[in-house]
Amino acid sequence: MRQVDPRSGIHVLDRDECLCLLAGEQVGRLAVVEHDRPKIYPVNYALDGDEVVFRSDLGAKVDAGHRAPVCFEVDHLNARTRAGWSVVITGRLEDARGHDLPIEPWAGAKQHQFRIVSERITGRRVGPPD
Amino acid sequence: MRQVDPRSGIHVLDRDECLCLLAGEQVGRLAVVEHDRPKIYPVNYALDGDEVVFRSDLGAKVDAGHRAPVCFEVDHLNARTRAGWSVVITGRLEDARGHDLPIEPWAGAKQHQFRIVSERITGRRVGPPD
Numbered sequence: 001m002r003q004v005d006p007r008s009g010i011h012v013l014d015r016d017e018c019l020c021l022l023a024g025e026q027v028g029r030l031a032v033v034e035h036d037r038p039k040i041y042p043v044n045y046a047l048d049g050d051e052v053v054f055r056s057d058l059g060a061k062v063d064a065g066h067r068a069p070v071c072f073e074v075d076h077l078n079a080r081t082r083a084g085w086s087v088v089i090t091g092r093l094e095d096a097r098g099h100d101l102p103i104e105p106w107a108g109a110k111q112h113q114f115r116i117v118s119e120r121i122t123g124r125r126v127g128p129p130d
Numbered sequence: 131m132r133q134v135d136p137r138s139g140i141h142v143l144d145r146d147e148c149l150c151l152l153a154g155e156q157v158g159r160l161a162v163v164e165h166d167r168p169k170i171y172p173v174n175y176a177l178d179g180d181e182v183v184f185r186s187d188l189g190a191k192v193d194a195g196h197r198a199p200v201c202f203e204v205d206h207l208n209a210r211t212r213a214g215w216s217v218v219i220t221g222r223l224e225d226a227r228g229h230d231l232p233i234e235p236w237a238g239a240k241q242h243q244f245r246i247v248s249e250r251i252t253g254r255r256v257g258p259p260d
Contacts, residue, residue, distance in 0.1 A: 008238035026209050031161040031168035031201070038161035038168045040203040042216045071161070073170040079156050082236045086172045106212045107256045108138035126237045 013123030018087040021076070021123065023047045027106075028074040030116075034060055045072075046101040048115065052089060053096050055103050055110035062114060066093055072116050083127025091118040143253030148217045151206070151253065153177045157236075158204040160246075164190055175202075176231040178245065182219060183226050185233050185240035192244060196223055202246050213257025221248040 003012040030041045041061045045054040077084035096115040133142040160171045171191045175184040207214035226245035
């Protein structure tokens with residue numbers, strides 16, 4: 001944790017810390033732009049090296065993601081201690097055929113696998129550590 | 131819960147169920163479009179009737195939200211049981227001056243209060259109930 005904002009108590013996480021935190025979670029939120037409107041979809045994911053990979057059927061979510069940049073967010077929050085972290089990836093979607101990662105979506109089998117080619121990974125932590 | 135997809139096990143939640151679930155959480159994720167790119171920001175929120183209200187300083191997040199539609203997502207997930215729910219609001223941001231809701235952002239004081247004027251509230255639940 002390299003930087004702390006004294007007013008907000010926010011710690012800025014470096015890329016390695018972000019990847020380490022991403023590796024420990026299973027669900028993230030994919031945001032795409034559909035007809036000039038943002039839309040958020042929760043997805044189960046796995047980390048393949050430094051890339052997020054998830055399964056999806058074809059449809060609005062990945063159609064929009066192929067046409068435009070995407071954003072992916074993962075967080076871990078503790079309401080009792082008012083603490084948590086959030087990692088945000090901006091990038092673009094690509095097919096991830098040939099990858100064979102153990103992703104089992106909670107919402108049933110999905111036909112296609114996609115990866116997020118990241119342009120930027122940022123993370124912030126607030127409150128006391130867990 | 132009115133509809134269940136037998137393949138995915140997804141339950142479609144009605145508006146009242148969505149609002150009830152939103153009332154029990156503190157943090158959601160605001161997606162806006164910035165320069166044609168989606169961006170996600172976690173925010174602490176409160177529910178004022180059927181409207182989400184949150185505090186923010188002025189900046190990219192609310193600048194973008196004033197120019198274009200926004201999406202707001204709240205979920206509650208249980209990795210052990212592979213169950214959870216997600217509620218998604220699409221709408222637009224408005225100033226919420228005059229409201230005085232007990233929102234205390236975990237990341238320090240924020241100067242301005244905004245509300246999400248919803249156009250659509252949808253929710254889904256997957257897996258066994260908590």
